[in-house]
Structure formats: C-alpha cells, structure tokens
Amino acid sequence: AQKVTQAQTEISVVEKEDVTLDCVYETRDTTYYLFWYKQPPSGELVFLIRRNSFDEQNEISGRYSWNFQKSTSSFNFTITASQVVDSAVYFCALSEGNTGTASKLTFGTGTRLQVTL
Amino acid sequence: NAGVTQTPKFQVLKTGQSMTLQCAQDMNHEYMSWYRQDPGMGLRLIHYSVGAGITDQGEVPNGYNVSRSTTEDFPLRLLSAAPSQTSVYFCASSLDRRTKKLFFGSGTQLSVL
Numbered sequence: 001a002q003k004v005t006q007a008q009t010e011i012s013v014v015e016k017e018d019v020t021l022d023c024v025y026e027t028r029d030t031t032y033y034l035f036w037y038k039q040p041p042s043g044e045l046v047f048l049i050r051r052n053s054f055d056e057q058n059e060i061s062g063r064y065s066w067n068f069q070k071s072t073s074s075f076n077f078t079i080t081a082s083q084v085v086d087s088a089v090y091f092c093a094l095s096e097g098n099t100g101t102a103s104k105l106t107f108g109t110g111t112r113l114q115v116t117l
Numbered sequence: 118n119a120g121v122t123q124t125p126k127f128q129v130l131k132t133g134q135s136m137t138l139q140c141a142q143d144m145n146h147e148y149m150s151w152y153r154q155d156p157g158m159g160l161r162l163i164h165y166s167v168g169a170g171i172t173d174q175g176e177v178p179n180g181y182n183v184s185r186s187t188t189e190d191f192p193l194r195l196l197s198a199a200p201s202q203t204s205v206y207f208c209a210s211s212l213d214r215r216t217k218k219l220f221f222g223s224g225t226q227l228s229v230l
Contacts, residue, residue: 009157035218037221
C-alpha cells in the first residue's frame, strides 16, 4: 500500500524567511510519481511539480525548489524568501507507475503554511 | 477552455436524500476522478475512470456511484446522503497516462444534516 506522510501540520514564518515542507512516502513500486499541489485560501488545487522515480535531480523554479532523495524516500519542498501570497495548504502526493492509474493519487494530509509580515 | 467544471459549488442535504454532483471537462482528458477532502485527512480517492464506459473504485467508494457515458462528463451520485458524507468534493482530470498531472475543479462543499 502507498502512503504519504507530511508530519508538519502547520508552519508559521515571517515574510522573507526560508521554509521547508517535508514529505516522506512509502511504496513498493519501482516506478512512481511524486507531486506537490498548493491549495490557497480560495480552495482550488494548483499543480506545482511532478517528479518520476527515475529522476533524482533537484529542481528549482523561481523561489521554489524540490529535493528528491530516494535513499530516504523523501520529496521535500523549499520556499526561499517566503511571501504572504505563499500562505496556503501544501499537499504532497504519490502515484504508482502503472499507466492505467493516471488519476489515482495518494495524498498526504497537507501542511498549512502561514506567512506573516 | 473552461477546464474542469463542477456544479454546484455549495449544497445542503438532509439525511437520506440523494443527489448528483456534476463534473465536466473540455480538455478531451481520458482520465477523470473524484476526491473528497476532510480536515486532517488530505484528499481521498472515491472513484476514478480511465475512459468512457470504464470506472473503478478508489479508497472510499461506499455510498457513492459513478458512470462515464462520455469523455467529458463524470457525475458522482450520492445514493442516500449521510452526515459522514459532509465534505468538500473535488473532481479532477488528467491528459494521458504519461503526464499524470491532475487538473482539479473548484470543488463542491456538501453538508448533510
């Protein structure tokens, strides 16, 4: 069975601080995909990144960066110089590699990030 | 393109009532799914479909029915609403087997009294 653990329920930081959101996953599949989604206060879910299990390169997109480490089954997300607009709930998710299950994601319970001035 | 459209946005039901949550996508996506979001539990998969005429159960299917008669539509039916089904429901679709990127609707907030 697949499982995604986001141990940090809520994080509060002051604007311009760096913050890392942790994600640990469990799967028996050798091929799988990892995702991060953002849910701002308006409620919609916004795709941030997708990573497959064969690509361990870290990725940077503006102030966002992701650190994928298969050795520790982690896919952590760092926001550099946080801004108030980053306040949201962030979900980590896992999908098995089977091509017939493209809509089956296992989500973590989410981390609520509060960025204040 | 409208993307993934869910209706209604809000709904209040009485225990035992039935209703259908509508979901439509105009992106010609093959894969569609329904999730429910509950506090402290993240999103959990209810049902999913890999194409028209094909559906399967997810993690929490009890009390819900789905059908996929067209590529565009994937309605979720509550057969006899219960207070435990009070939740926010999200419909999602994805383009193909390779990308696995989900596009979500804006959600339906359902309260069952």
